[in-house]
Amino acid sequence: MFYTSQGYIIYAAILLLLLIFLGWLYYGTVYFLTEEVFTYRSGFFNGKIPVNQIRKVVASENLWYVGLKIALGAKNGLIIHYNKFDEIFIAPEQKEAFLSQLVSLNPAVKIEKE
Template identity: 45%
Template sequence: MKVYKAKKTGFINFLLIGSVILPIAIFLLDQNTFSEKPFILLPLLSPMILILWIYFDTSYKIENEDLIYRSGFLRGRIGISTIQEIQKGKTKWSGVKPALAAKGLIIKFNRYDEIYIAPESNEKLVSDLLKINAGIKIIE
């Protein structure tokens, strides 16, 4: 089993910083807000917890003959033998995206399925996939 960390650049970092700064800014503007109305923390902390979960949980791994992805509540398994094509350095803006960055990999598998992932090193993941299924078409 080989694990590939997710590339963590771009918009996700701004979301993370913003979700941390917002409660601090509200506290600094009015220090009595949280003591008088503690329930106001729930809508402020919920998005931060979700973003932190996705940020630290996103990864990909090759186990046996499967590519396994996980990103927060998005989890799945793709049979490497079903992968037909990989587009490198592309970004997919819709569909299933267990990724945190741009310029990742669009993996087309089965007949009409595709997924976008963004490992730290596209080259390492692609080369390991090609070792298992040499018939994968690579598009740069």
């Protein structure tokens, strides 16, 4: 099978775009927790959750049943339950500090371990 230089350029461009996307996910995944809102961003996924709408946070190793996953780690993350049926999986670097700050901002949040 013979490959042309044009074929290699197309493959290289696709590979470069994939690497840029993965780098964007890796370096662009951030979480911000302020007094009023929890903000998350990972690549083109981003959003805001009002702190007073967060009902429960579950420290979990099982992320398979969670809807939206905004985390780089595949395990040992936090499942945030908010609104009535919404949930999101995140994996902050300092989970305990995140949880203590969240509880100080919203004392009604239930913290569970799975």
